[in-house]
Amino acid sequence: MSTTAPAAVYWDPYRPDFWMDPYPTFRRLREEAPLYRNEQYDFYAVSRFADVEAAFNDRETFSSSRGDILEYIKADMDIPSGMFIWEDPPAHSVHRGVLTRVFTPRRMNELEQRIRAFCVRCLDPLVGAGRFDFVADFGAEMPMRVIGMLLGIPEEDQVGIREKVDAALRTEAGKPLEVSQASYKGAGFEEYIDWRAKHPSDDLMTELLQTEFQDETGARRKLTRQEVLIFVNLLAGAGNETTTRLIGWTGKVLGDHPDQRAELVKNPALIPNAVEELLRYEPPGPAVARYVTRDVELHGRTVPKGSAMLMLVASANRDERRYENGERFDVHRQGPPHISFGRGVHACLGSALARVEGRVAIDELLKRFPSWTVDFDNAKLSSTSTVRGWDNLPAFIGDGLARAARARAPQSAAPAQSAAAAQDGEAWELALSTPVGQQNLSARIVRNGATFTGTMTGEMGVQDITGKIAGNKLSWTLSLTKPMAIKLSFDATVEGDAMSGKVRFGMFGGGALSGKRI
Ligand code: HEM
Numbered sequence: 001m002s003t004t005a006p007a008a009v010y011w012d013p014y015r016p017d018f019w020m021d022p023y024p025t026f027r028r029l030r031e032e033a034p035l036y037r038n039e040q041y042d043f044y045a046v047s048r049f050a051d052v053e054a055a056f057n058d059r060e061t062f063s064s065s066r067g068d069i070l071e072y073i074k075a076d077m078d079i080p081s082g083m084f085i086w087e088d089p090p091a092h093s094v095h096r097g098v099l100t101r102v103f104t105p106r107r108m109n110e111l112e113q114r115i116r117a118f119c120v121r122c123l124d125p126l127v128g129a130g131r132f133d134f135v136a137d138f139g140a141e142m143p144m145r146v147i148g149m150l151l152g153i154p155e156e157d158q159v160g161i162r163e164k165v166d167a168a169l170r171t172e173a174g175k176p177l178e179v180s181q182a183s184y185k186g187a188g189f190e191e192y193i194d195w196r197a198k199h200p201s202d203d204l205m206t207e208l209l210q211t212e213f214q215d216e217t218g219a220r221r222k223l224t225r226q227e228v229l230i231f232v233n234l235l236a237g238a239g240n241e242t243t244t245r246l247i248g249w250t251g252k253v254l255g256d257h258p259d260q261r262a263e264l265v266k267n268p269a270l271i272p273n274a275v276e277e278l279l280r281y282e283p284p285g286p287a288v289a290r291y292v293t294r295d296v297e298l299h300g301r302t303v304p305k306g307s308a309m310l311m312l313v314a315s316a317n318r319d320e321r322r323y324e325n326g327e328r329f330d331v332h333r334q335g336p337p338h339i340s341f342g343r344g345v346h347a348c349l350g351s352a353l354a355r356v357e358g359r360v361a362i363d364e365l366l367k368r369f370p371s372w373t374v375d376f377d378n379a380k381l382s383s384t385s386t387v388r389g390w391d392n393l394p395a396f397i398g399d400g401l402a403r404a405a406r407a408r409a410p411q412s413a414a415p416a417q418s419a420a421a422a423q424d425g426e427a428w429e430l431a432l433s434t435p436v437g438q439q440n441l442s443a444r445i446v447r448n449g450a451t452f453t454g455t456m457t458g459e460m461g462v463q464d465i466t467g468k469i470a471g472n473k474l475s476w477t478l479s480l481t482k483p484m485a486i487k488l489s490f491d492a493t494v495e496g497d498a499m500s501g502k503v504r505f506g507m508f509g510g511g512a513l514s515g516k517r518i
Helices: 016-020 023-032 049-057 070-075 091-102 105-126 134-139 142-151 155-167 190-198 204-210 225-256 258-266 268-281 351-368 400-411 416-423
Strands: 035-038 043-046 131-133 212-214 220-222 288-292 296-298 301-303 308-311 372-374 390-392 394-397 426-434 437-448 451-458 461-470 473-480 486-495 498-505 510-517
Touching: 043 049, 049 308, 070 288, 070 308, 091 204, 091 212, 091 225, 105 134, 105 142, 105 351, 131 134, 134 142, 134 225, 134 351, 134 390, 134 394, 142 155, 142 204, 142 225, 142 351, 190 204, 190 225, 204 225, 225 258, 225 268, 225 351, 225 372, 225 390, 258 268, 258 351, 268 351, 372 437, 426 498, 437 461, 451 473, 486 510
Parallel strands: 043 308
Antiparallel strands: 035 043, 131 394, 212 220, 288 308, 296 301, 372 394, 426 437, 426 510, 437 451, 451 461, 461 473, 473 486, 486 498, 498 510
């Protein structure tokens, strides 16, 4: 009898299908290849929490001097002075020190009211629309506005600058990021720097221009215009797309966990903890890279000097060796903190600001939109190897899904009876726990004695249903042809405005059904 050995685990940081759900591969990497070698793209990767943390903390072996993005390390370019995320001490300590002096907690806290005012202004007009894109309508706007507030950039110019910053990180699907010496010269802040130099104000740009410090040669001086430009680009690059992704993941993950979302609506005091859990569960920066400066032993093998090392933050954050039920999202989670802001000398300088933005954004979102269903047909995961998240994450708000179903129903080949059912009757928002995760659906039914007719709407589109009624019990079936032919059988009990029950997925087992009348 011949047996086939399971295929060795393979991780490709550029394949879009891996990024769609990297976690099963990360789990295998942690178990089967804690030191992973990718020959094709010539890098090593560590995936267990302990290894990722140790690499962050060992700045002498794992250097930032060639960048912290794989493609930049491979391109081996000159890094301009002041780009301190890509410097080692002593230059890093000096430059980070300058920014730390002006990037104070007081300044962050002062921003909170202005961030909230922006959220109100952005979200209020969307109330009642029935539909809303977490990223395009909100997440892509807010972080750049905040950096603009911090730096004193006029509102009308903030969007153009954000587009340039984002474009520098965007990749073609399936391919590495294209880098060149010009890549980090970045967005056009020059005119603001020159203008601010002549018109000082109470903003961070002014402080950067005026602060005196002792540089790595011992000389006392101010930052050069070029260094200020690099600092500002670094802030815009590091603080913009990362925070946008956090807001996108908020829409996706809370959409997948409506019970926990409802808890946050009821008890907003849980929101700060939810921000930490979102950052752990779906970190906007899933991998950080380093240049290896000396031969180093890891898991019984030698990583040679001159290699590129990827630290898989997103894998470390779910490592069961550190996090109990690491693969489970839990807004109540206590215990060790995540590693999404890095560790060691380069630990994120904007973490306090990112946390304020996340907390205020979720608070203002939930006040207006306590429930939603993500429209995955029209969602788009962004194509970048550095930050992972959604470019578009549209969602149906409140009865928006039912409204969309009504709008779509007459165009389907549905029999007249069920088209009628789609327009009146009872509307329900349902959540199914399936073997592959949670599915959100809406149903609209019209009762007729011991039977009912209606429609169910979700990722599979709008489907007709007919079912039976016995007292407060409903049962019905739904036959799907895509992504495979499968019959779903539902048995539910209605109590007031709540529905609960079971669903069977043909031969694939069962799951739980819960729902509420809308
Ligand atoms: C959710 C949002 C954010 C995430 C997940 C994040 C993540 C990170 C990570 C992992 C690092 C370490 C990189 C390395 O070790 O090579 C880092 C560094 C940095 N971040 Fe953030 N960041 C976020 C938001 C921000 C914001 C809002 C700002 C400022 C406006 C910011 C500014 C910086 C800076 C300046 C560094 C470089 C620190 C150094 O090299 O000493 N970040 N960030």
